Amino acid sequence: MLLSTNSRKHKVTVIGSGNWGTAVAKIVAENTLANNDIFQETVEMWVFEEKVELSKDSKHYDPSDPLSQGSQNLTDLINKYHENVKYLTDIPLPKNLHANPSLEDSVKDSSILIFNVPHQFIIRICDQLQGKILPYARGISCIKGVDVEEEGVSLFSETIGKKLGIYCGSLSGANIANEVAKELWCETTIGYDPPHLDSKAPTPVGGSPSQSQVDLPSFEHKDSSGHFSKVKLRPLPNDFPPIDHGLWKTLFHRPYFHVRVVNDVAGVALGGALKNIIAVGAGFVDGLGWGDNAKAAVMRVGLGEMVKFGTQFFGNSAETKTFTEESSGVADLITSCSGGRNFRCAKLSVQRGAPIEEIEKQELNGQKLQGTLTAAEVNKFLKKQGAEKDYPLFTAVYRILEGTLKVEQMPSFIESKL
Ligand SMILES: NC(=O)c1ccc[n+]([C@@H]2O[C@H](COP(=O)([O-])OP(=O)(O)OC[C@H]3O[C@@H](n4cnc5c(N)ncnc54)[C@H](O)[C@@H]3O)[C@@H](O)[C@H]2O)c1
Numbered sequence: 001m002l003l004s005t006n007s008r009k010h011k012v013t014v015i016g017s018g019n020w021g022t023a024v025a026k027i028v029a030e031n032t033l034a035n036n037d038i039f040q041e042t043v044e045m046w047v048f049e050e051k052v053e054l055s056k057d058s059k060h061y062d063p064s065d066p067l068s069q070g071s072q073n074l075t076d077l078i079n080k081y082h083e084n085v086k087y088l089t090d091i092p093l094p095k096n097l098h099a100n101p102s103l104e105d106s107v108k109d110s111s112i113l114i115f116n117v118p119h120q121f122i123i124r125i126c127d128q129l130q131g132k133i134l135p136y137a138r139g140i141s142c143i144k145g146v147d148v149e150e151e152g153v154s155l156f157s158e159t160i161g162k163k164l165g166i167y168c169g170s171l172s173g174a175n176i177a178n179e180v181a182k183e184l185w186c187e188t189t190i191g192y193d194p195p196h197l198d199s200k201a202p203t204p205v206g207g208s209p210s211q212s213q214v215d216l217p218s219f220e221h222k223d224s225s226g227h228f229s230k231v232k233l234r235p236l237p238n239d240f241p242p243i244d245h246g247l248w249k250t251l252f253h254r255p256y257f258h259v260r261v262v263n264d265v266a267g268v269a270l271g272g273a274l275k276n277i278i279a280v281g282a283g284f285v286d287g288l289g290w291g292d293n294a295k296a297a298v299m300r301v302g303l304g305e306m307v308k309f310g311t312q313f314f315g316n317s318a319e320t321k322t323f324t325e326e327s328s329g330v331a332d333l334i335t336s337c338s339g340g341r342n343f344r345c346a347k348l349s350v351q352r353g354a355p356i357e358e359i360e361k362q363e364l365n366g367q368k369l370q371g372t373l374t375a376a377e378v379n380k381f382l383k384k385q386g387a388e389k390d391y392p393l394f395t396a397v398y399r400i401l402e403g404t405l406k407v408e409q410m411p412s413f414i415e416s417k418l
C-alpha cells in the first residue's frame with residue numbers, strides 16, 4: 001500500500017499574546033481556518049498568565065457574570081469573549097484561537113512555532129521550551145530586538161534556533177499592531193533561508209519525534225556571521241506539507257496584510273531591531289517641537305547607521321536592499337517614527353520632563369518598549385568594538401537615555417561624529 005504524502009496537517013502555536021502577539025495570532029488563526037487542508041484549524045496562543053479586571057466600560061461587562069467580578073485570569077477572559085481585553089482591546093478574535101497559560105502544553109505537537117514576545121523575555125522562554133518541542137519544528141520570530149552577549153551580537157532568530165535546535169526565520173515590517181488588527185492595509189517581510197537538506201539522506205514518513213532523533217540525518221546551522229554552529233537540524237517528515245516560502249505566505253498573507261518572503265533573515269531582523277533606537281531619537285526631537293524636518297534628519301542618519309551596522313557586522317548575510325527597499329527596513333522606520341510606541345513615549349518624556357521608563361508605565365498598560373533596551377544593548381556592543389564614533393545617532397540616543405547628553409545637543413553630536 002502506498003502511503004499518501006502530505007497527509008499530516010501542521011499545528012501552529014503563537015508564543016506571546018501582547019499587542020503584536022495577539023494581532024499576529026489573529027492573522028494566523030484566520031488563515032489556518034481558510035487553509036484547513038494544510039493546517040489544523042485551532043491555533044494555540046501562549047499567554048503569560050496574569051489577573052485582569054474587566055473594565056465597567058467594556059462591552060463584555062455584565063454584573064451577573066462571574067468573569068466580570070474582580071480579577072480574573074486573562075486566558076479565561078480571552079477564551080470567553082474572544083478578545084484580548086488587556087493588550088488588544090475592541091478587536092474580535094477568531095474562535096479557533098485558543099489562549100493557553102501553559103507554555104509546555106501550548107507547543108505540544110506543534111510543527112510551526114511563532115515567537116512573538118518583547119525581546120527581554122525570549123531567552124527564559126527558550127530555556128523553558130528546551131526538550132518540549134518537536135525536534136523538526138520550524139519557527140518564525142516576530143521579535144524586534146537583538147541578542148547582545150559577551151561574544152557579540154546575534155539575531156533572535158539565530159538565538160532561538162540555536163537554543164531549540166530548530167531553524168527559525170524572521171518576520172518584520174511597518175506593522176503597528178493596532179492598525180493591523182483593525183485590518184487596515186499594510187505590508188510585511190518574512191526572511192526564511194534554511195540550510196539545504198542532503199537529498200541522499202533518508203526522509204522519514206510519519207516518524208515520531210523519538211524516531212526522528214535516532215534515525216534522521218542532521219545538518220549544521222550556518223549563522224549570520226558565516227560561522228557554522230553545532231545545531232543539528234532535523235528534516236520535516238515528508239507526510240507534512242513542506243515548510244517553504246509558499247507555506248509562510250499561506251499562513252501569514254491576508255488581504256489587509258501583504259507578505260513578501262525573502263532569503264535575507266538577518267536584514268529583516270536587524271531592520272526591526274535597529275529602527276526602534278531611531279524612533280526614540282525621532283521622539284526626542286519631536287518632543288522639543290523641532291518639527292518634521294528635524295525628524296526626517298534623524299531618520300536619514302539612522303537609516304545610514306542601520307545599513308552600516310548590517311554591512312559591518314552581518315556582511316555575509318544582511319543585504320543593503322533589505323534596509324532600503326523592504327517593509328522591514330525603510331517602511332518600518334517611517335511608521336515607527338510617526339506613530340510607534342517608542343516614538344510616542346520618547347516625545348512625551350521630553351514634553352513632560354520625565355524619564356521614559358515612567359512614561360512607559362503610565363501610558364502603555366503593560367506593553368513594553370523595545371527601543372530603550374536595544375539602545376543600551378547596541379551601545380554595549382559598539383563600545384566593545386570601539387565603534388561608538390561610527391554610529392553617532394545610536395550613541396546619542398543611548399547617551400540621552402542615560403542622562404549624559406541633552407536632546408538639544410544631538411545635532412552637533414551627530415555632525416561632529418563624536
Ligand atoms: N505592538 C506593535 O505594534 C508591534 C508591531 C510589530 C512588532 N512588534 C514587536 O513584537 C514583539 C512583541 O511585542 P508585543 O507588542 O506583542 O508585546 P507588548 O509590548 O504588548 O508586551 C506585553 C506582553 O509582554 C508579556 N510579558 C510581560 N512580562 C512577561 C514575562 N515576564 N515573561 C513573558 N512575557 C511577559 C505580557 O504578558 C504581554 O503579552 C516586540 O519585540 C515588538 O517590538 C510590536
Ligand SMILES: O=P(O)(O)OC[C@H](O)CO
Pocket residue numbers: 144173174175176177276279332335336339340341342343369370
Ligand atoms: O510601537 P513600537 O515603537 O514598538 O513599533 C511598533 C512596530 O514595530 C511598528 O512596525
